Amino acid sequence: MIEAVGLTKTYGSKTAVYNLSFQVRPGMVTGFLGPNGSGKSTTMRMILGLDTPTAGRVTVGGQPFRQLPNAPRRVGALLDAKAVHGGRSARHHLLCLAQLSGIPARRVDEVLGVVGLQEVAGRRSKGFSLGMGQRLGIAAALLGDPEVLLFDEPVNGLDPEGIHWVRHLMRKLASEGRTVFVSSHLMSEMALTADHLIVIGRGQLLADMSVKDFIAGNSTGFAMVRTPDVAADREKLTKALTDAGAQVQQEQDGALRVTGLELPRISDLAHEAAVRLWELSPHQASLEEAYMRLTNGAVDYRSTADPRQGLQQPAGAPAPGGWGMPQQAPWPQPVPQQQPYGYGYGQPQQHPQQPPVQAYAPPVNPYTQPAAPAAPAAPSAPQPTEPVEDAR
Amino acid sequence: MAATTAVLQSEWTKVRTVRSTVWTLASAAVLTIVISGLFCLLFRTQWDTIEEGARAQFDATSQSLSGLFLGQLALITFGVLIISSEYSTGMIRASLSAVPQRATFYLSKVAVAAGITFVLGVIVSFISFFIGQAILGGDLDTSISDPGVLRAVFGAGLYMTLMVLFAVGVATMLRSPMVSLGILIPFFFLISGILSAVPGAKDVARYFPDQAGSKIMRATIAPDDPAPYSAWGGLGIMALWVIVALIGGYVLLKKRDA
Numbered sequence: 001m002i003e004a005v006g007l008t009k010t011y012g013s014k015t016a017v018y019n020l021s022f023q024v025r026p027g028m029v030t031g032f033l034g035p036n037g038s039g040k041s042t043t044m045r046m047i048l049g050l051d052t053p054t055a056g057r058v059t060v061g062g063q064p065f066r067q068l069p070n071a072p073r074r075v076g077a078l079l080d081a082k083a084v085h086g087g088r089s090a091r092h093h094l095l096c097l098a099q100l101s102g103i104p105a106r107r108v109d110e111v112l113g114v115v116g117l118q119e120v121a122g123r124r125s126k127g128f129s130l131g132m133g134q135r136l137g138i139a140a141a142l143l144g145d146p147e148v149l150l151f152d153e154p155v156n157g158l159d160p161e162g163i164h165w166v167r168h169l170m171r172k173l174a175s176e177g178r179t180v181f182v183s184s185h186l187m188s189e190m191a192l193t194a195d196h197l198i199v200i201g202r203g204q205l206l207a208d209m210s211v212k213d214f215i216a217g218n219s220t221g222f223a224m225v226r227t228p229d230v231a232a233d234r235e236k237l238t239k240a241l242t243d244a245g246a247q248v249q250q251e252q253d254g255a256l257r258v259t260g261l262e263l264p265r266i267s268d269l270a271h272e273a274a275v276r277l278w279e280l281s282p283h284q285a286s287l288e289e290a291y292m293r294l295t296n297g298a299v300d301y302r303s304t305a306d307p308r309q310g311l312q313q314p315a316g317a318p319a320p321g322g323w324g325m326p327q328q329a330p331w332p333q334p335v336p337q338q339q340p341y342g343y344g345y346g347q348p349q350q351h352p353q354q355p356p357v358q359a360y361a362p363p364v365n366p367y368t369q370p371a372a373p374a375a376p377a378a379p380s381a382p383q384p385t386e387p388v389e390d391a392r
Numbered sequence: 393m394a395a396t397t398a399v400l401q402s403e404w405t406k407v408r409t410v411r412s413t414v415w416t417l418a419s420a421a422v423l424t425i426v427i428s429g430l431f432c433l434l435f436r437t438q439w440d441t442i443e444e445g446a447r448a449q450f451d452a453t454s455q456s457l458s459g460l461f462l463g464q465l466a467l468i469t470f471g472v473l474i475i476s477s478e479y480s481t482g483m484i485r486a487s488l489s490a491v492p493q494r495a496t497f498y499l500s501k502v503a504v505a506a507g508i509t510f511v512l513g514v515i516v517s518f519i520s521f522f523i524g525q526a527i528l529g530g531d532l533d534t535s536i537s538d539p540g541v542l543r544a545v546f547g548a549g550l551y552m553t554l555m556v557l558f559a560v561g562v563a564t565m566l567r568s569p570m571v572s573l574g575i576l577i578p579f580f581f582l583i584s585g586i587l588s589a590v591p592g593a594k595d596v597a598r599y600f601p602d603q604a605g606s607k608i609m610r611a612t613i614a615p616d617d618p619a620p621y622s623a624w625g626g627l628g629i630m631a632l633w634v635i636v637a638l639i640g641g642y643v644l645l646k647k648r649d650a
Contacts, residue, residue: 048489051649066492077489083482085410092409099402100490100497140486 001026001179002047002148006056009042009203016042017203019056024181024198026147029174031194031211032183033291035299039203040183041079044152047181048077060148072101076141077150081133081157086126090117090136093125097140111139116165130157138166148179155189167193187291191215201295215287223263225256225270226279233275240273241266255279399496403504406474413473417508420466420552421516427459428520432527439532452534453544453611456524457517460548460609464555464602467509468576471559474505475641476569488650498564498642505560506553513552521545540611543623547608550627554634555580558601561637565644605630 002024009017017039024030034040045051047058049065060068060075068074084093094108112121115135120128125136134157141149151170155163170193174180184190190197190211197214199207207214225241227233238248238256246261258266263282270277407413432455435442442450478484491497521541525533534541563572580602587597597603598619607619607626621629 045485045649048485049492050485050488068492071492072490075489077486079485079489080482083485085406085477085481085483087410087412088406089409092405096402096405096409097486097490099398099405100487102398 001062002058002060002181003062004043004047004056004058007043007046007053007058008055009039009046009051010054015203017046017053017200020200020203020205021056022198022205022208024179025196026179027174027177028195029170029180029182029193030196030198031190032181032198032200033185033187033190033295034183034200034206035185035295036301038200038295040185040200041152042203043200044077044079044150044181044183047150048075048079072097072103072146073144074146075148075150076144076146077152078134078137078141078154079150079152081130081137084125084133084136087124089122089124090128090139091121093136094139094143098143101144103143107143111142114142115139131159131162134158134162134166138169146178149173149181151180151182153183153185155184155186163189187288188286191287199291199294201297201299206294214290222257222259222283223261223266224251224279224281224283225258225266225277226254227256227270227275228278229254236273237270237275240269240275244269257283396496396500399491399500400504403474403500404508407504407508410477412477413470416466416470416473417512420463420470421512423466424457424459424463424516425520425523427462428456428524429459429527431458432456432524436528436532448615450532451610451612451614452525452528452532453521453541454609455528456521457545457548457609459520460552460606463516464552465577465581467552467556468559468580469573470509471505471556472563472569472572472576475501475560476563476567476572479567480569484650494646495642498645502557502560502638505556509556510549510553514546514549516552517545517548520548534611538611540623544609544611547623547627551605551608551630554605554627554630555602557634558630558637561634561639561641564641565637599629601630601633604633 004023005021007017007020008015020039020043032040032043042051043058046053047060047065057064059065065071065075088096091108091112094111095105098105098108109118109121112118115138117132117135117139120132125133128136134154138151138154141151154166154170158166167189170180170182174195182190182193194211196210197207198205199214209217225237227237234250234254234256238250241248241256241258241261244261244265246266247259249257251257261269263280267277267280270280435450435455439447478487487497488494521536525535536542536545559572559576562576563569566572566575584597584600584602587593588600588603590597604619604621604626607617607621608623610623613623619626
């Protein structure tokens with residue numbers, strides 16, 4: 001059982017975690033979700049007593065980690081798969097940690113077997129792939145057979161077989177009654193692994209609920225409507241639906257994604273507009289979309305379209321403003337639906353010095369892939385030739 | 393604390409299972425012994441051409457330990473590596489997750505560093521001494537039973553230990569191996585030596601850890617030695633530096649986010 005109460009951590013003027021309160025219960029896998037830089041790792045480090053909270057507290061089994069008797073036998077953690085001395089072999093690395101924790105050396109070979117690294121145990125870990133590093137980190141977490149396990153992004157760099165294995169391992173550990181706390185920025189992964197979700201954005205709690213509730217509460221249904229492949233039909237129907245109050249978005253393959261109207265009503269409207277339908281099907285928005293919507297206002301790093309002007313006009317090209325917090329800072333704020341998702345390094349959206357043309361990205365949603373995003377006209381700048389595909 | 397022996401054992405494993413630490417220790421030993429031998433050989437072959445003043449300065453014991461001037465650089469590197477490699481690799485977070493009691497962790501590291509260096513240092517000092525005396529030969533050499541000689545040779549082992557601990561303390565405060573080595577190596581290789589020859593700075597440089605500590609390695613007191621402390625007093629001054637560095641390291645380790 002992990003319990004955080006009013007947990008806050010600031011680094012200078014930057015607040016990494018703000019007033020975070022949650023409980024991680026035993027016997028289930030709790031997913032810890034948030035965009036990059038939202039404070040997941042900071043929270044994990046505070047749980048392990050590595051970082052001292054600026055305010056609030058976090059306890060494991062009722063006590064702060066640093067006061068926990070026999071801590072390594074009670075809590076195991078994978079924080080960073082690369083945090084090993086590359087010159088040391090996998091076996092020796094685990095041996096060091098086992099000895100630090102007062103765990104018998106033969107346990108090292110057991111955990112090497114569990115994660116499937118027996119073959120390379122004698123090799124120096126600097127030659128390891130990221131996936132092997134993750135396995136080594138998981139082995140280290142399992143050393144003390146602890147009742148509380150923390151994993152920070154455990155599936156990063158794993159192949160599909162490895163991801164499958166981690167998923168099963170987490171579920172098995174939880175079914176043995178342990179507390180399993182797994183961070184990830186992949187909602188789809190957590191949907192398969194976790195029973196409970198804690199979602200944070202910009203260091204603040206956005207959601208704390210079971211996966212089931214999360215899906216039910218956050219995913220809105222929509223209807224997929226397909227007309228014969230005639231532009232006139234499509235436009236007629238779009239107009240009729242929009243007039244009736246629906247939101248219509250055109251998919252890349254010509255289908256229409258309609259929200260805000262019941263299926264029979266759509267059918268009626270199509271009938272009235274004399275447009276034949278080839279498809280009218282109910283759909284559930286994916287969990288990933290629900291997650292995106294939830295964290296939309298809390299994404300730190302957003303990508304904008306690449307105007308490629310710097311290459312063409314060496315003299316007058318505007319200097320990039322560097323990274324930074326988006327200027328519209330007051331946080332968890334609702335951001336209109338049409339914002340681009342995705343996060344790469346990019347410009348804050350409303351950079352004061354930036355001419356609006358470059359600062360504004362066409363609303364590209366990688367999950368819906370609209371064929372013709374309502375891009376603002378670009379009088380001077382050549383528009384990017386293709387919409388930014390999946391920015392992640 | 394029952395876990396302390398386990399932590400000590402782990403710190404020993406950490407030193408033993410990485411090539412860099414093993415190599416720095418080996419090169420400290422080889423450098424000290426070989427350079428000392430070469431200096432002894434130089435003195436023996438050039439003795440007749442050496443002027444009177446320099447002859448009066450000659451101390452057969454310290455001559456046979458003179459390679460430590462270079463060997464200590466490898467020891468400093470060892471002291472820096474055993475702590476800063478934890479930081480540079482990120483291993484520190486795994487270590488402190490396993491040993492949340494940072495005092496236990498730190499003291500074990502210091503103890504293992506001290507133990508290893510002391511054993512190695514004393515062995516290297518004696519080897520270096522006997523090889524040096526053999527090279528110096530009948531007229532110039534001294535015996536381990538002569539006054540002050542045993543103290544000087546044994547003291548060289550203590551000097552090496554203190555030097556490593558000073559490096560551990562400084563590296564714990566600075567964390568980065570590059571910064572730590574970038575400060576310590578030039579300081580002990582050049583700055584301390586240069587300042588000790590500059591008239592005004594001399595009186596201050598005398599209290600630097602290496603200048604003060606190295607007095608223990610002379611069996612006889614040089615005729616013009618102005619230092620206002622004895623051989624053991626000098627080592628005491630060095631020990632004070634070490635204690636300050638180690639406490640500074642501990643306070644920061646305790647307070648700082650890992």
